[in-house]
Amino acid sequence: MSTTFAGVRSLRHRTASPLVHRIICGAPSGNKSMTVRAFSTSPARHDNPEDRDHHIKNAAPDVRGLDLIKRPRINKGMAFSLRERQLLGIHGLLPPAFMNQDQQATRVITNLRQQPNDLARYVQLNALQDRNEKLFYRVLCDHVEELMPIVYTPTVGLACQKFGFIYRNPKGVYITINDNCPEKIYDILSNWPESDVRAIVVTDGERILGLGDLGAYGMGIPVGKLSLYVALAGIQPQWCLPVMIDVGTDNQELLDDPFYIGLRKKRVRGAEYDKLIDNFMKAAVKRYGQDTLIQFEDFGNKNAFRLLDKYKDKYCTFNDDIQGTASVAVAGLLAATRITKRPMADEKILFFGAGEASLGIALLTVMQMQKDGLSFEEACNRIYLIDSKGLIVKSRTDLTDGHKIHFAKDLPPTKSLIENVKSIKPSILIGAATIGGAFNEEVIRTMGELNKRPIIFALSNPTSKAECTAEAAYSITNGRAIFASGSPFDPVTVNGQKFYPGQGNNSYIFPGVALGTILCGVRHVGDEHFLLASRTVADLVTEKHLSEGRLYPPLTDVREISVKIAVAIAEMCYKDGTASHYPEPSNKEKFIREQIYDTTYGQFLPDTYDWPEEDMKSGFTHK
Numbered sequence: 362m363s364t365t366f367a368g369v370r371s372l373r374h375r376t377a378s379p380l381v382h383r384i385i386c387g388a389p390s391g392n393k394s395m396t397v398r399a400f401s402t403s404p405a406r407h408d409n410p411e412d413r414d415h416h417i418k419n420a421a422p423d424v425r426g427l428d429l430i431k432r433p434r435i436n437k438g439m440a441f442s443l444r445e446r447q448l449l450g451i452h453g454l455l456p457p458a459f460m461n462q463d464q465q466a467t468r469v470i471t472n473l474r475q476q477p478n479d480l481a482r483y484v485q486l487n488a489l490q491d492r493n494e495k496l497f498y499r500v501l502c503d504h505v506e507e508l509m510p511i512v513y514t515p516t517v518g519l520a521c522q523k524f525g526f527i528y529r530n531p532k533g534v535y536i537t538i539n540d541n542c543p544e545k546i547y548d549i550l551s552n553w554p555e556s557d558v559r560a561i562v563v564t565d566g567e568r569i570l571g572l573g574d575l576g577a578y579g580m581g582i583p584v585g586k587l588s589l590y591v592a593l594a595g596i597q598p599q600w601c602l603p604v605m606i607d608v609g610t611d612n613q614e615l616l617d618d619p620f621y622i623g624l625r626k627k628r629v630r631g632a633e634y635d636k637l638i639d640n641f642m643k644a645a646v647k648r649y650g651q652d653t654l655i656q657f658e659d660f661g662n663k664n665a666f667r668l669l670d671k672y673k674d675k676y677c678t679f680n681d682d683i684q685g686t687a688s689v690a691v692a693g694l695l696a697a698t699r700i701t702k703r704p705m706a707d708e709k710i711l712f713f714g715a716g717e718a719s720l721g722i723a724l725l726t727v728m729q730m731q732k733d734g735l736s737f738e739e740a741c742n743r744i745y746l747i748d749s750k751g752l753i754v755k756s757r758t759d760l761t762d763g764h765k766i767h768f769a770k771d772l773p774p775t776k777s778l779i780e781n782v783k784s785i786k787p788s789i790l791i792g793a794a795t796i797g798g799a800f801n802e803e804v805i806r807t808m809g810e811l812n813k814r815p816i817i818f819a820l821s822n823p824t825s826k827a828e829c830t831a832e833a834a835y836s837i838t839n840g841r842a843i844f845a846s847g848s849p850f851d852p853v854t855v856n857g858q859k860f861y862p863g864q865g866n867n868s869y870i871f872p873g874v875a876l877g878t879i880l881c882g883v884r885h886v887g888d889e890h891f892l893l894a895s896r897t898v899a900d901l902v903t904e905k906h907l908s909e910g911r912l913y914p915p916l917t918d919v920r921e922i923s924v925k926i927a928v929a930i931a932e933m934c935y936k937d938g939t940a941s942h943y944p945e946p947s948n949k950e951k952f953i954r955e956q957i958y959d960t961t962y963g964q965f966l967p968d969t970y971d972w973p974e975e976d977m978k979s980g981f982t983h984k
């Protein structure tokens with residue numbers, strides 16, 4: 362077995378694979394005991410795919426009986442073979458019939474389709490994840506376009522709003538303001554059953570999608586995002602940890618909600634809040650290692666920018682709402698410029714909203730325009746933003762901190778969106794202000810009058826907050842709009858032509874960025890990684906996609922996109938010396954593909970298993 366890239370990493374603090382140990386299992390019928398070789402269910406960290414295959418095929422559990430069926434990571438339900446049932450102490454605990462994973466997956470999707478609504482589907486999928494993880498991901502991967510809107514936006518938004526009511530089983534770790542010291546938080550993290558955590562998605566629930574402060578109900582978001590780590594990038598589920606930082610909520614409805622699951626107090630802010638986040642960061646890397654990726658998700662605006670600035674060079678961290686969103690939007694814009702046949706530097710962009718999403722996109726667009734030859738000031742001059750107080754202009758006195766100031770214009774402080782569209786005459790209109798329907802007929806029509814091919818992105822989530830529907834964008838512009846939205850819309854037919862609206866959602870980006878970061882041990886994730894991801898995604902958009910109205914490849918390709926992003930990040934990071942896992946894999950794509958999560962069941966007792974003599978004599982047969 363060759364020394365491996367990942368094997369070297371494991372010397373630091375991870376458990377080396379393969380973990381070969383012996384467990385004692387009871388015999389199938391009667392109390393005879395026998396010895397079975399057991400392997401870790403983690404993928405092997407080897408360059409040789411045959412080794413990896415060997416480990417997966419020979420994986421055996423370290424529990425038996427009912428405990429095995431109750432462990433979702435290894436439970437196979439009725440797919441346990443007779444031999445497995447007999448040897449692992451579950452014979453008779455399952456119905457006598459056998460089902461393979463294909464049959465189980467068919468049963469699950471049929472059942473899901475019969476549910477009365479999407480929330481019921483969410484609850485059912487959630488329960489499946491608690492019961493049989495491989496089957497959950499198998500079904501999710503097989504039906505990604507159909508099920509993404511359930512485990513992710515828009516349904517995850519509704520699920521968060523009803524989180525207390527639909528709550529069944531804990532998923533992830535809750536850290537509260539009452540746990541505000543590093544040792545306590547370390548102990549809480551140590552209660553999590555997995556020690557090889559490589560990626561954390563953390564929220565404090567203050568800005569859940571466009572739904573505002575949902576407090577501890579926001580836990581649905583880290584859970585959903587990490588499901589996409591696995592489903593869209595093939596990151597191993599055991600490496601993923603959802604975290605909810607509960608500092609209270611300012612949402613009075615939740616404080617009055619009898620089912621509320623969080624601390625019933627107003628949000629703690631200021632020094633005590635900062636200390637909690639600091640303690641969490643310290644405890645997380647102490648527990649899981651300095652290169653543990655920590656993705657900030659759905660924090661309130663002020664904290665999101667502040668914490669990103671504070672931690673970006675100190676930890677392996679990024680803010681998905683700022684940087685991931687920026688990356689997917691710039692990818693869409695790069696693809697759109699192939700339709701308009703104009704370089705990005707020639708576009709004039711108006712943002713409706715000037716928060717995490719809009720400013721993140723604006724700043725990354727500036728970076729791209731600089732690469733196209735503009736100066737920072739020239740690029741900023743092409744970008745206009747409107748916030749809750751109106752257009753960002755130099756005469757405003759409230760722009761002293763933050764990034765808005767870069768984009769302030771010498772213009773009158775016009776508040777209305779339509780007035781700004783008419784006077785600025787943008788070629789691109791991007792919405793991320795959580796005001797559903799803000800791009801009304803007049804706004805869209807005006808964009809259509811100003812531009813041959815108006816670019817309109819309605820990025821707010823969930824669907825109820827989208828600035829306009831795909832139908833409105835295409836029909837009002839007579840099919841000329843180049844459109845993308847944060848939440849999915851069905852295809853729209855205008856004048857006999859079918860348009861497939863792109864989903865401009867950071868889910869095209871963060872899974873692949875995380876995959877590359879984790880596998881190469883990138884210590885800091887920066888804007889250059891996100892711009893690289895934008896280009897990678899944009900390059901995967903074909904002329905056929907563009908002709909169908911798509912600015913992104915279809916969601917069904919997203920696993921492949923994630924691998925491509927991860928490979929691009931690996932190439933960049935080994936070249937510029939920011940990867941920390943050595944030796945450098947000679948074939949990065951092959952290495953990455955070998956680490957991808959496999960949804961097929963492990964065969965706990967291989968066919969080649971050397972069956973002990975006495976068990977052979979006991980006469981059980983494998984059907």
Ligand SMILES: NC(=O)C1=CN([C@@H]2O[C@H](COP(=O)(O)OP(=O)(O)OC[C@H]3O[C@@H](n4cnc5c(N)ncnc54)[C@H](OP(=O)(O)O)[C@@H]3O)[C@@H](O)[C@H]2O)C=CC1
Pocket residue numbers: 568569570571572661662681682683686689713714715716717718719747748749750751793794795796820821822823826846847848865866867868
């Ligand atoms: N598609 C995707 O991948 C993503 C989509 N989003 C979505 O984008 C939306 C915004 O998120 P985010 O930027 O993080 O939130 P923020 O709270 O950071 O920003 C919201 C912005 O909207 C502005 N705003 C609020 N009301 C109005 C109004 N009436 N008129 C004009 N502007 C207004 C706010 O103004 P002010 O600055 O004055 O407060 C602020 O600038 C959410 O719906 C979120 O779900 C977010 C991330 C990713």
Ligand SMILES: CC(=O)C(=O)O
Pocket residue numbers: 514569570571659681682821822847866867868
């Ligand atoms: C998609 C996302 O991250 C958001 O809406 O917050």
Ligand SMILES: [Mg+2]
Pocket residue numbers: 570658659681682
């Ligand atoms: Mg988000």
